[in-house]
Amino acid sequence: MSKRIDVKDLNVYYGDFLAVEDVSINIEAKSVTAFIGPSGCGKSTFLRTLNRMHEVIPGARVEGEVLLDGDNLYGPGVDPVTVRSQIGMVFQRPNPFPTMSIRDNVLAGVKLNNKKISKGEADVLVERSLKGANLWNEVKDRLEKPGSGLSGGQQQRLCIARAIAVEPQVILMDEPCSALDPISTLAIEDLINELKDQYTVVIVTHNMQQAARVSDKTAFFNIAGTGKPGKLIEYGDTHTIFSNPVQKATEDYVSGRFG
């Protein structure tokens, strides 16, 4: 059910400004990869190019290739909408649809695309997605209540349920826990550990300890100065990056000398 991502020589532009320079990285299927680095180094920008979400900003473009199991996402004739139905995304701040109930929120990926499913199938999908996001026990009695009536951690898990209900190959997470308290963060980190059995997960995080806890491999991004493009400095097993990094900049960052 999950695919690998291979990025070759990707340059990300906002208009004429080069934001991320020359990234090549291979992300294994059914693994958790963390992107770490200081603020403004381009990790969120790079993450958004993996499902063509950066294109909603007018003037944003890329040069290079992103291959999903060999298919170039940026090839000619590729529809960004198809890409996004295969690669899902969870955002920094929980954003359930306020006009929809919890049940409709989980089914949003299906309903908003006008795909017809029977009520029985819909119930099965809702239960499976909410169980997969570890939220079923807490909301199974109030599925018709509005989605915005939940706590922050529950809302974020609802967004994760919504993302996995469309059965993507890859799940991208952009700092999913930065707006949450420690207990909700723990719940989501446990969830990520379970998700990696079925999906490829890529997570951007500011919290190095979180990266050390959840990920199999870690990529360290850095930026030379303001106005300069961000670059991928080092990519390897999490254990190696944090205890025995090759690059000096990586070692400085993980030991807290800057960041």
Next chain:
Amino acid sequence: MTSTLTPVRSKRSALTKGQLPKYAPYAVLGGALIVGAAILALIGFNPFGWGLVSAILFAVGLVSWSAAVEGSRKAKDKLATCLVVGSFLVALLPLVSVIWTVLINGIPGLIDPGFLTTSMNGVTGAFDNKAVESGGPVMGGIYHALLGTVQITLLATVISVPVGLLTAIYLVEYGNDGRLAKAITFFVDVMTGIPSIVAGLFAAAFFFVVVGPGTKTGAVAAVALSVLMIPVVVRSSEEMLKIVPNELREAAYALGVRKWRTILKVVIPTAISGIASGVTLAIARVIGETAPILVTAGFATSINSNVFGGWMASLPTFIYTQILNPTSPSNPDPSSQRAWGAALVLIILVMVLNLVARLIARIFAPKTGR
């Protein structure tokens, strides 16, 4: 054991100043009213002058007393309070005066039997003369005008809301601050300032060219009103759409939903309560426009249910014609009474529309129940 606390000073602490007694404002108010009455008794009493003189005396008295006892900072505070409250009362005065006058003059017309259910069809000057001489009920009513207003405004809404809403969607979702979007915004701003009679002349000329000379129907009036309504609908819908947070759109895109579906099923439902109340307020704005309807729909005395055929009456034009051309020139009072009754009905209609707008906003707002 001896106490090491410093004894509390028995005289006033160095941190406080004097304070006016609690009854001070009322005392000054009473004094100002009495002195004001006395001054005006010398010049010639009228309530307005009394109110004005008392207000000035009250402000001067309270502020100077406060300056003497409490110090200059509190005195300035009291002066500012007096100015703010005074301005508020002055602003409130015309509103209260209008409502009072319309109520006093309109209720006799409104409670007349048959006022809301009959039209002016067949009511001639003779009926009015008889009503004045014999003291009987005033014949005639506003049913035709009420029906006309409802039909014309409904048709205007049906024209304006789709055009206005779709324009707002283009400006917010697809415009991207391009040249076309900027031009549209500029022209919409210009349209908000068009005098209403010019809108009426435009509609009359438009139908003259398209249909034929001398076309005067309810539909022409509806087109004129929609010219006035469209900019209001565009502006308020645009604001409501901009308020929808961008992260909701991104959440939908990330699920693989197309842009137009996102707008239709996520953005508009989230903004619908604001849009609905904006539309209701736009309706309330045009419902009382007289000039464009006079120029385009004429005025009729009988009920006309066909918006596309023949002259149609409306509440504002009814008031206008009853005052300017009373049904019975020798006895204008019944016409005047009917006109005031119609004015009261119009104000009640606008008030009801405002309440409906608030209700709609509350019903459709996204809920946050637990």
